[in-house]
Amino acid sequence: MNNKGERTRWQRLWSWLKRPLALGIPIGVFLMVMGAASFQGMMVASNQNAFCFSCHLKMDTIVQEYKASSHYGDGETIPATCSDCHVPHPFVDKMIVKTIALKDVYHMMVGTITEENFEEHRPAMAENVWKDFKKNDSANCRECHQGENFDLAKQPQRARLNHEKIAARGETCIDCHQGLTHKRIVIR
Ligand code: HEC
Ligand code: HEC
Ligand code: HEC
Ligand code: HEC
Structure with a gap:
């Protein structure tokens, strides 16, 4: 019972930590790509x-x-x-x-x-x-x-x-x- 509760807490902590890793990396990459794309867009647009x-x-x-x-x-x-x-x-x-x-x-x-x-x-x-x-x-x-x-x-x-x-x-x-x-x- 105690043991199980302990594990769940660690599991919870791990799943909490894991979220930014699992989601954060693809989101980060996505933002970087979008950033580069819209950066290019900005350079063109701001020339008009x-x-x-x-x-x-x-x-x-x-x-x-x-x-x-x-x-x-x-x-x-x-x-x-x-x-x-x-x-x-x-x-x-x-x-x-x-x-x-x-x-x-x-x-x-x-x-x-x-x-x-x-x-x-x-x-x-x-x-x-x-x-x-x-x-x-x-x-x-x-x-x-x-x-x-x-x-x-x-x-x-x-x-x-x-x-x-x-x-x-x-x-x-x-x-x-x-x-x-x-x-x-x-x-x-
Ligand atoms: C020493 C002065 C001088 C410099 C330096 C100069 N120009 Fe000129 N340019 C003139 C004069 C004078 C005219 C004739 C304007 C007139 O008759 O109203 C002229 C005319 C022109 C014309 C019209 C030509 C045509 O076919 O009617 C263009 C285009 C031109 N210049 C571009 C340039 C560019 C580009 C530069 C730099 C690479 C330059 N000029 C540097 C004096 C100069
Ligand atoms: C957000 C407003 C804003 C936009 C957009 C803007 N300007 Fe300006 N510009 C200013 C202001 C304010 C000044 C005067 C203050 C200064 O010199 O910083 C200025 C000054 C200038 C000067 C004089 C620079 C100097 O060294 O004194 C030039 C040339 C110029 N602008 C060209 C442009 C061109 C070309 C664009 C489009 C690509 C543009 N501006 C877009 C606000 C703007
Ligand atoms: C994006 C291309 C472009 C740039 C940059 C440019 N010109 Fe021109 N210029 C032209 C064209 C095209 C014409 C012919 C316009 C017309 O009369 O139909 C012209 C015309 C001229 C003329 C003859 C008309 C007049 O008003 O006397 C002069 C002089 C001239 N340019 C000088 C310059 C100078 C100096 C610069 C830099 C400060 C410059 N140009 C930048 C494309 C350009
Ligand atoms: C053919 C080239 C040419 C184009 C197009 C042009 N400029 Fe300029 N601009 C110059 C030059 C050269 C100067 C330096 C002063 C002069 O000789 O008139 C200047 C000066 C300026 C100044 C300083 C104030 C002054 O009167 O000298 C500002 C601000 C400016 N430009 C903004 C702009 C903006 C905004 C546009 C578009 C609406 C524009 N310029 C289009 C060549 C150009």
Whole structure:
């Protein structure tokens, strides 16, 4: 009787311990797989214009300016999305940018940038972006504007004459093409 009760207690304890093992491992694996899958999904979804619009429409005039620019095209076949220009392509860089962008979520929640004070914050933000483009030699511009799509021989003279000297002068796209998608900002 006593012995039996003892065994049941151990059995109960064991079956209690066993549950997380038996259920926990497959659940853990399942979550890891789902996590990896939805992580991939998140990376894609967060690259869509709608995602960028969701915050920037509420805090600045960036979206309206983009919509009026050549890179928005007619809005049907969009030449370049926000992330085509702003999210780097190699995976590690992408992760760094996405992690830094978490600070944007914070600023959004505390309302640091508003339509009212955006113009005050704007020059500093533009400088951050220019710095990134200079550091990677405008990699995202070159992702599209290369080879066939950057054929100097087919460009109007003014463009060609400027582009021919880029390498020799150590210039990069945004040294000349500023304010292409957004309002032009002149610093100092
Ligand atoms: C959760 C809201 C939110 C979303 C979504 C969002 N942003 Fe922002 N973004 C902000 C805020 C707030 C700032 C200004 C504060 C800051 O610089 O951190 C900002 C700043 C920026 C800047 C200036 C960066 C700098 O270094 O100063 C760029 C470029 C930018 N966003 C691009 C994007 C792009 C591209 C997307 C879509 C992939 C996007 N944002 C989606 C809230 C958001
Ligand atoms: C996702 C591809 C893509 C990216 C990224 C991209 N472009 Fe373009 N760009 C295009 C296409 C397509 C056109 C032609 C649009 C049209 O006029 O129909 C174009 C047009 C242009 C033009 C001529 C139209 C104008 O407004 O003067 C310039 C200049 C230009 N891009 C510079 C840049 C620079 C600088 C960058 C980086 C900051 C960049 N592009 C990033 C695809 C891209
Ligand atoms: C030294 C300054 C300078 C640099 C650097 C520069 N461009 Fe240009 N680009 C120009 C000028 C000037 C034009 C002609 C604009 C005009 O006539 O309105 C032009 C025109 C263009 C056009 C339109 C060409 C067409 O067929 O009409 C594209 C696209 C373009 N640039 C992309 C780029 C890209 C991508 C880079 C970086 C690889 C770059 N540019 C670097 C000065 C520059
Ligand atoms: C063709 C490339 C291109 C596209 C498309 C683009 N940007 Fe930019 N963005 C730039 C460049 C280059 C700068 C640096 C300032 C400048 O030259 O206008 C910039 C600057 C910014 C800034 C800093 C504030 C400012 O005015 O400089 C924010 C915020 C920003 N972009 C967000 C976005 C969002 C959100 C979208 C989509 C609605 C977008 N950008 C689309 C190239 C692009």
